[in-house]
Amino acid sequence: xxxxxxxxxxxxxxxxxxxxxxxxxxxxxxxxxxxxxxxxxxxxxxxxxxxxxxxxxxxxxxxxxxxxxxxxxxxxxxxxxxxxxxxxxxxxxxxxxxxxxxxxxxxxxxxxxxxxxxxxxxxxxxxxxxxxxxxxxxxxxxxxxxxxxxxxxxxxxxxxxxxxxxxxxxxxxxxxxxxxxxxxxxxxxxxxxxxxxxxxxxxxxxxxxxxxxxxxxxxxxxxxxxxxxxxxxxxxxxxxxxxxxxxxxxxxxxxxxxxxxxxxxxxxxxxxxxxxxxxxxxxxxxxxxxxxxxxxxxxxxxxxxxxxxxxxxxxxxxxxxxxxxxxxx
DNA sequence: CGGTCAAA
DNA sequence: TTTGACCGG
Numbered sequence: 001x002x003x004x005x006x007x008x009x010x011x012x013x014x015x016x017x018x019x020x021x022x023x024x025x026x027x028x029x030x031x032x033x034x035x036x037x038x039x040x041x042x043x044x045x046x047x048x049x050x051x052x053x054x055x056x057x058x059x060x061x062x063x064x065x066x067x068x069x070x071x072x073x074x075x076x077x078x079x080x081x082x083x084x085x086x087x088x089x090x091x092x093x094x095x096x097x098x099x100x101x102x103x104x105x106x107x108x109x110x111x112x113x114x115x116x117x118x119x120x121x122x123x124x125x126x127x128x129x130x131x132x133x134x135x136x137x138x139x140x141x142x143x144x145x146x147x148x149x150x151x152x153x154x155x156x157x158x159x160x161x162x163x164x165x166x167x168x169x170x171x172x173x174x175x176x177x178x179x180x181x182x183x184x185x186x187x188x189x190x191x192x193x194x195x196x197x198x199x200x201x202x203x204x205x206x207x208x209x210x211x212x213x214x215x216x217x218x219x220x221x222x223x224x225x226x227x228x229x230x231x232x233x234x235x236x237x238x239x240x241x242x243x244x245x246x247x248x249x250x251x252x253x254x255x256x257x258x259x260x261x262x263x264x265x266x267x268x269x270x271x272x273x274x275x276x277x278x279x280x281x282x283x284x285x286x287x288x289x290x291x292x293x294x295x296x297x298x299x300x301x302x303x304x305x306x307x308x309x310x311x312x313x314x315x316x317x318x319x320x321x322x323x324x325x326x327x328x329x
Numbered sequence: 330c331g332g333t334c335a336a337a
Numbered sequence: 338t339t340t341g342a343c344c345g346g
Contacts, residue, residue, distance in 0.1 A: 041344085055346050059345070303346085
């Protein structure tokens, strides 16, 4: 679901070709979840191989990644590590929603309500360890780098943008702004025309709202994050006004005569003092065509022709390196 | 979602 | 050249 910050965030519409040459740190969980929920048939059935393994995420990763590379964009995927203990309630809530959606999905299929079936099926999407492992394996075979975060992937991706190793975080969730990402990109897709691609600049959002980053985190604590519930009746605008008026979350809570289950400082620390991998290396390698075909076509029933034509698009990456290899190799 | 191909 | 229906696995 993510942080409900839409009302206090300004964005700039951009075109995909403005990202030419840029490195985008993609929130892997966020990206894979999108594929799992949307790459489905009309009745909601995901793509599957003959053994019944879900393959929607593999399709999404193969085609989107190769398409982005073809357009001159350099993707890095950042995977979540261990979830913070305080995320448990959010995770439990999501699981419950999934389970209810699954029941509704089956019911809609039985009753022949195809559109409802797809809607509920999308909500029932779940990310299994197999799906994560398969995604990582495919990225390795494609020669696309990925980073395994210690905790939140968004935190790691934000760190990488801050450090200058990536241009922006690619995600649908505003959480990365709390983690300090100077730039985030919303609605990234292979075909740019379908939904508008939005750039969001942290500095601009802070300036527009008259807040520091620490205060933006405090607004989030009032509104509610994946790690705490927030105060009833306080949305983004009300939260911002409270923090602007009172300075910080403690004073705002005192004014509201409200208390929180969790010490706000603990939530602050999640966003402001998170652990990151610092000695990662980012390298785009030549795809292993043979092994990719073995994995996708032999094991998961993908059309070999389609796999090959997707992989051919990856040749666009690092033409300089290729010529160096020709000289020195 | 992304690729393909037919129709506009 | 653009749009949309349809299929992939």
